[in-house]
Amino acid sequence: MTTRTETGAQPGTEPEASAAPGTPEGRRRLLAGTGTLIRFALRRDRIRLPVWIAALLMASFTTLGKLEGLYADAADQAALAKTMDSPAALAMTGPRHYLEDGYGIGAMLSHQVIGFYVVLAGLMSVLIVVRHTRAEEETGRAELLRSTVVGRHAALTAALTVAVIANLALAALLSVSLGGSGAAGLTWEGSLLYGAVFGGVGIVFAAVASVTVQITEHARGASGMAVGVIGLAYVLRAAGDVGDGTLSWLSPIGWAQRSYPFVDNLWWPLLLMLAVCAVTGGAGYVLSGRRDVGAGLRRPRPGRRVASGALMRPFGFALRLHRGMLIGFGCGVFLLGTMYGSILSDVDDMLKNVDMVDETFTAAGGVNFVESFASVVMIVNAVVAAVYVVIAAGRPRAEESAGRAEPLLATGLSKVRWLWSHLAVALLGGTVTLLLAGLGFGIAGAASTGDRDLLLSLTGAALAYAPALWVTLGVAAVLFGWLPRATAAAWLVPVYAFLVGYLGKILQFPDWMNNVSPFGHVPQLPAKEMDWTPMLLLTAIAAGLLALGLAGFRRRDLETK
Numbered sequence: 001m002t003t004r005t006e007t008g009a010q011p012g013t014e015p016e017a018s019a020a021p022g023t024p025e026g027r028r029r030l031l032a033g034t035g036t037l038i039r040f041a042l043r044r045d046r047i048r049l050p051v052w053i054a055a056l057l058m059a060s061f062t063t064l065g066k067l068e069g070l071y072a073d074a075a076d077q078a079a080l081a082k083t084m085d086s087p088a089a090l091a092m093t094g095p096r097h098y099l100e101d102g103y104g105i106g107a108m109l110s111h112q113v114i115g116f117y118v119v120l121a122g123l124m125s126v127l128i129v130v131r132h133t134r135a136e137e138e139t140g141r142a143e144l145l146r147s148t149v150v151g152r153h154a155a156l157t158a159a160l161t162v163a164v165i166a167n168l169a170l171a172a173l174l175s176v177s178l179g180g181s182g183a184a185g186l187t188w189e190g191s192l193l194y195g196a197v198f199g200g201v202g203i204v205f206a207a208v209a210s211v212t213v214q215i216t217e218h219a220r221g222a223s224g225m226a227v228g229v230i231g232l233a234y235v236l237r238a239a240g241d242v243g244d245g246t247l248s249w250l251s252p253i254g255w256a257q258r259s260y261p262f263v264d265n266l267w268w269p270l271l272l273m274l275a276v277c278a279v280t281g282g283a284g285y286v287l288s289g290r291r292d293v294g295a296g297l298r299r300p301r302p303g304r305r306v307a308s309g310a311l312m313r314p315f316g317f318a319l320r321l322h323r324g325m326l327i328g329f330g331c332g333v334f335l336l337g338t339m340y341g342s343i344l345s346d347v348d349d350m351l352k353n354v355d356m357v358d359e360t361f362t363a364a365g366g367v368n369f370v371e372s373f374a375s376v377v378m379i380v381n382a383v384v385a386a387v388y389v390v391i392a393a394g395r396p397r398a399e400e401s402a403g404r405a406e407p408l409l410a411t412g413l414s415k416v417r418w419l420w421s422h423l424a425v426a427l428l429g430g431t432v433t434l435l436l437a438g439l440g441f442g443i444a445g446a447a448s449t450g451d452r453d454l455l456l457s458l459t460g461a462a463l464a465y466a467p468a469l470w471v472t473l474g475v476a477a478v479l480f481g482w483l484p485r486a487t488a489a490a491w492l493v494p495v496y497a498f499l500v501g502y503l504g505k506i507l508q509f510p511d512w513m514n515n516v517s518p519f520g521h522v523p524q525l526p527a528k529e530m531d532w533t534p535m536l537l538l539t540a541i542a543a544g545l546l547a548l549g550l551a552g553f554r555r556r557d558l559e560t561k
Contacts, residue, residue: 033150037158041132045162052124053170055495056198059117060109060174064183067108077103084111086346091238092339094257095245097264106185106262114197114257115237119230121170121198122205125163126226129209132159135219137294139402146293156210156288160281163206171199190262197256200273204252205230207277210284217296224328231332252276314413314421321399322392322422326429329388333381333437340377341444341458344370370449374441374458375527379501381437382465382519385430386472386494392426393476397487400559409558419553423477423546430469438462454526461525467538468497471518474545481552484559493518 042049071077081103083089090096098111133155136142142155175195179188205226212225233251240248241257248254255269291297310316396419399405409415438459445454476490497519514520518541521534 030151030153031157032154033145033148034154034157034161037132037145037150037154038161041158041162042165045128045131049128049162049166049169053166053173056117056120056124056170057173057177059120060113061177061181063113064105064109064178064181064186067105067112068183071103071105071108074102077108080108083346086343087242089343089346090241092343093241094237095241095248097258097260101263104185104262105183106187106190109186110190110194110257110261110263114194114261115234115253118198118201118253118256119234121167121202122230122233123227125167125202125206126209126223126230128163128166129159129206130213130219130223130226132162133210134213134216134222138217138219140294143293153285153288156213156284160206160210163209164203167199167202167206170202171195174198185262187262187265189265193259193265193267194261196267196270197259197261200270201252201256204273204276204280207280207284210281211287214284214287214291215296215298217294217300220325224324227328314417315424318395318421318425321395322425322429325388325391326425326432329384329429329433330436333384333388333433334440336384337381337437337440337442337462338444340374340380341441341446341454342448344374344445344454345448370445370451370454371457371527374445374454375461375524378441378458378461378465378525379497379519381441381462382434382468382522383494383498383501385433385437385465386469386497386519388433389426389430389469389473390476390490390494392429393423393473393480393490394487395426396422397480397484400484406558415558416550416554419477419481419550423473423549426473427470430473431463431466434462434466434469435459457526464525464530464535465519465522467535467542468518468522470542471538471545474542474549477546477549478552479549481549481554481556484556 071080081099084093084103085096085099094111094115098107103111133142136145136155145155146152172195175192178186178194179191208229209222209226212229213219213222215225216222233253236247236251237254237257240246240251240254248258252273255272259266259269287297308316311320396405399422405418409418438461439455441462442455442458445458446452472490472493475493476487479490480487497517500513500517501519518538521538523529523531523534
């Protein structure tokens with residue numbers, strides 16, 4: 001008599017190994033645990049996603065309110081359409097077709113908002129996918145999950161599902177809110193299409209991120225490559241709108257704008273987004289099956305036999321870790337400054353006949369409208385540099401949470417020297433990004449207006465924000481040193497600075513709101529004279545905050561793994 005016994009899978013083996021991948025049972029095992037991972041991801045992002053969606057929703061409504069207040073009658077709309085019909089303005093906004101048949105509020109909203117804000121929707125999607133796939137593998141948590149009943153493609157499917165849910169929620173809220181706003185020209189069909197293109201572009205870049213997370217072993221590298229694709233899409237869109245439009249059809253952002261919400265209401269460009277999502281997302285799944293957990297398709301280059309002298313020092317090692325992000329932000333702010341500088345020659349014609357804007361820039365001071373405009377938009381370059389500083393200041397927290405700081409601090413390296421090396425790189429790197437933003441602004445502005453003096457004046461105006469940038473770094477250092485779990489709260493500084501420093505000037509927020517921000521105390525160069533007192537005070541405050549953050553980190557225990 002014989003007895004047949006069944007044995008379960010050995011610990012550590014993947015659940016899909018017992019069934020052929022091409023069979024229905026095999027496909028189910030490839031996706032085993034997806035529902036649980038979706039619920040877990042939504043639980044982890046219960047704060048992040050509502051903040052992202054609320055910010056994008058508020059951005060559209062803030063712009064809508066501004067447009068209604070500034071261009072209420074047909075004469076103002078016609079004057080704006082005429083001044084927007086220049087290569088520089090079209091590169092900053094969108095295709096000329098929006099200007100042809102009456103530049104109403106709906107056409108203005110789509111023309112001036114979609115090309116920029118869908119970039120933020122794409123960034124949200126990229127961060128969602130990277131956070132729940134490659135970041136989990138980099139920290140080792142994915143390997144622990146895969147040792148249980150979790151399929152090979154479960155994590156990627158869960159991440160893409162969460163990204164789709166977030167974009168559909170954004171699309172629905174935009175559609176319902178704009179359709180019910182009662183604003184002139186905002187029809188329900190246009191509102192539905194407006195929301196749909198936001199969701200469509202966001203999902204496209206989520207699919208792009210599903211490919212980049214397969215290529216590299218590092219979450220920052222995957223995010224950088226996906227953001228690079230977003231930047232390329234924006235550049236293609238801008239180049240196409242200035243030219244004959246051909247290049248714009250190579251960009252998902254161009255497809256979104258050429259759906260023409262509130263003008264022609266074309267739905268078929270969404271089919272292009274759907275096709276790209278299917279092809280790119282499918283490629284992500286195929287590539288996922290060709291690599292091991294934690295590995296990337298691109299093999300890391302072998303390092304030198306002996307590390308350089310710089311890598312043997314804390315600052316050099318920290319600079320090596322921050323190098324890629326610093327280069328990326330440096331190139332980005334230089335291009336941003338160049339874009340602003342390229343329209344300086346058209347500023348007088350674009351804005352001088354708009355009463356509210358004219359009052360805003362007149363209050364900023366300056367001997368001419370160009371200087372007034374430059375002093376107001378300079379805050380945008382400063383905020384982007386502050387974003388870099390906040391990200392760089394969060395690197396020590398990532399190193400500590402991942403357990404990489406512990407072996408370093410087990411040597412003769414002190415906690416203060418280790419943290420200061422990262423803070424020093426953030427401090428110097430933020431200042432360099434300001435310099436590059438000012439140079440781009442100055443070079444393009446001087447070329448656009450023919451005024452060579454703008455090169456030095458705009459570069460100096462950008463560097464004037466350095467003390468405020470250092471205060472931002474000090475806030476992040478204090479949070480990391482004393483309240484490490486609240487380190488992400490440092491994002492409030494650049495977000496608030498943008499809201500009250502840029503939008504607040506146009507929407508006429510009270511002065512006390514701007515005074516709360518460190519950026520609100522920086523002299524508005526080149527429109528006003530230099531005042532060294534607030535600069536010295538901000539520098540002193542930054543030094544005190546950095547010292548306080550270092551003291552807090554020295555006193556608290558290290559998070560160990």
